[in-house]
Amino acid sequence: xxxxxxxxxxxxxxxxxxxxxxxxxxxxxxxxxxxxxxxxxxxxxxxxxxxxxxxxxxxxxxxxxxxxxxxxxxxxxxxxxxxxxxxxxxxxxxxxxxxxxxxxxxxxxxxxxxxxxxxxxxxxxxxxxxxxxxxxxxxxxxxxxxxxxxxxxxxxxxxxxxxxxxxxxxxxxxxxxxxxxxxxxxxxxxxxxxxxxxxxxxxxxxxxxxxxxxxxxxxxxxxxxxxxxxxxxxxxxxxxxxxxxxxxxxxxxxxxxxxxxxxxxxxxxxxxxxxxxxxxxxxxxxxxxxxxxxxxxxxxxxxxxxxxxxxxxxxxxxxxxxxxxxxxxxxxxxxxxxxxxxxxxxxxxxxxxxxxxxxxxxxxxxxxxxxxxxxxxxxxxxxxxxxxxxxxxxxxxxxxxxxxxxxxxxxxxxxxxxxxxxxxxxxx
Amino acid sequence: xxxxxxxxxxxxxxxxxxxxxxxxxxxxxxxxxxxxxxxxxxxxxxxxxxxxxxxxxxxx
Numbered sequence: 178x179x180x181x182x183x184x185x186x187x188x189x190x191x192x193x194x195x196x197x198x199x200x201x202x203x204x205x206x207x208x209x210x211x212x213x214x215x216x217x218x219x220x221x222x223x224x225x226x227x228x229x230x231x232x233x234x235x236x237x238x239x240x241x242x243x244x245x246x247x248x249x250x251x252x253x254x255x256x257x258x259x260x261x262x263x264x265x266x267x268x269x270x271x272x273x274x275x276x277x278x279x280x281x282x283x284x285x286x287x288x289x290x291x292x293x294x295x296x297x298x299x300x301x302x303x304x305x306x307x308x309x310x311x312x313x314x315x316x317x318x319x320x321x322x323x324x325x326x327x328x329x330x331x332x333x334x335x336x337x338x339x340x341x342x343x344x345x346x347x348x349x350x351x352x353x354x355x356x357x358x359x360x361x362x363x364x365x366x367x368x369x370x371x372x373x374x375x376x377x378x379x380x381x382x383x384x385x386x387x388x389x390x391x392x393x394x395x396x397x398x399x400x401x402x403x404x405x406x407x408x409x410x411x412x413x414x415x416x417x418x419x420x421x422x423x424x425x426x427x428x429x430x431x432x433x434x435x436x437x438x439x440x441x442x443x444x445x446x447x448x449x450x451x452x453x454x455x456x457x458x459x460x461x462x463x464x465x466x467x468x469x470x471x472x473x474x475x476x477x478x479x480x481x482x483x484x485x486x487x488x489x490x491x492x493x494x495x496x497x498x499x500x501x502x503x504x505x506x507x508x509x510x511x512x513x514x515x516x517x518x519x520x521x522x523x524x525x526x527x528x529x530x531x532x533x534x535x536x537x538x539x540x541x542x543x544x545x546x547x548x549x550x551x552x553x554x555x556x557x558x559x560x561x562x563x564x565x566x567x568x569x570x571x572x573x574x575x576x577x578x579x580x581x582x583x584x585x586x587x588x589x590x591x592x593x594x595x596x597x598x599x600x601x602x603x604x605x
Numbered sequence: 606x607x608x609x610x611x612x613x614x615x616x617x618x619x620x621x622x623x624x625x626x627x628x629x630x631x632x633x634x635x636x637x638x639x640x641x642x643x644x645x646x647x648x649x650x651x652x653x654x655x656x657x658x659x660x661x662x663x664x665x
Contacts, residue, residue, distance in 0.1 A: 257626060258626045260626075341625075345625050373607075373656045377658070382658055508653055508656075508657065509656075509657055509658040539631065542631070542634065542635050542638060545621070545635075545638050545639065545642060546621055546622075546625065546638055548642065549617060549618050549621035549622075549638065549641050549642055549645060550618060550621075552614055552617070552618070552642070552645040552649065553614045553615045553616075553617050553618020553619070553621070553641075553645055554615065554618055556611075556614060556649075557611040557612075557614050557615060560611055561611070
């Protein structure tokens with residue numbers, strides 16, 4: 178039976194979670210700015226309008242359909258080898274009776290709404306300058322209604338990944354502090370699928386020679402976006418620790434410090450690597466490094482000691498510029514926002530380190546099983562879903578639209594009407 | 606090629622799940638989960654190779 182002090186502590190945690198979640202949209206705003214800045218000037222308005230449209234689509238899709246699959250209230254369970262495998266939530270659609278649900282359930286819906294909006298911006302950034310607004314909107318709706326809720330249920334809704342501890346003695350089950358798996362690895366997998374299906378930007382990989390450099394059009398947007406995103410990330414990580422890991426409010430300071438250390442370590446490492454490699458620090462790669470550090474913290478900030486968080490960030494910061502270059506030059510992956518490296522690889526790295534540094538026995542194995550589910554189920558499913566979507570509603574704009582820019586083609590006006598727009602040939 | 610790789614990836618996932626069910630021994634279970642992940646990496650490599658652009662051929 179709950180004592181009055183327990184109720185007081187629970188009420189404090191709920192109030193803190195709610196207050197933190199009101200700051201979490203800053204992560205989405207920051208990422209939207211980064212995506213817009215890393216794209217071309219002739220697609221900037223479409224990129225930002227698209228980000229708003231993605232948010233709207235995910236909110237509606239998740240609230241309307243997704244929440245019933247994600248939540249713990251009612252579940253589809255099957256039994257294998259005497260163990261229950263809880264694989265899907267079966268709650269009410271359209272958030273019926275949400276107002277009468279416990280406060281934790283309401284906060285979980287709010288967290289999930291914001292998390293899926295952040296996840297939807299990841300493929301939108303990867304497909305910058307060529308993916309159509311309507312296609313991006315539909316991708317976000319698919320993510321919000323079906324794909325994200327399934328994973329969120331497995332991880333946060335009492336699903337089989339969360340039960341790996343009780344069913345198989347693997348630590349505390351698969352742990353994801355604030356969306357390392359559900360937001361970033363899933364969003365990164367979606368970004369990879371978008372890049373593969375939509376193909377590279379026109380002129381990116383010429384018939385002969387190296388890939389054409391297409392730098393982001395506004396480094397100030399990108400770097401300001403990184404700073405804004407930090408606030409949102411701190412809020413996400415602390416709210417996630419309270420909501421999903423049931424952390425004590427007093428432990429949130431360490432979670433916040435770990436977030437700062439992971440981001441700071443990653444930025445410092447990327448700064449040094451790009452300085453050594455190119456003779457000067459590279460602003461866009463440093464922004465990618467900063468975000469990659471934040472992404473790793475999403476998976477593990479509440480689970481690690483500060484030194485381990487710093488180490489995690491430094492390793493990701495070293496890997497980020499090298500991976501961005503490798504993906505572009507060796508694998509012909511045209512990813513303007515670096516989403517595959519930052520979110521997909523960064524999220525996976527964070528999940529692994531959460532297992533490596535966890536004191537619980539079997540935690541690393543639980544994390545590896547979770548990663549196997551992400552790679553073995555969600556990457557193929559997302560790819561096939563987007564491939565089918567591409568047949569029905571082509572993801573990529575027609576060549577003429579790409580030539581004149583997404584702003585003029587899709588919106589009828591540019592973000593910077595007084596600027597002279599460069600032709601493709603000017604990049605040669 | 607790309608679809609073959611995508612089909613290999615769930616195979617690795619099922620290998621990891623089978624390890625959980627079949628092996629109570631932590632060492633053997635861990636080994637099979639790692640093997641499942643390696644199979645997935647193999648599938649990912651095949652998928653990536655399937656998407657590599659052929660320089661000089663069809664490209665936007």
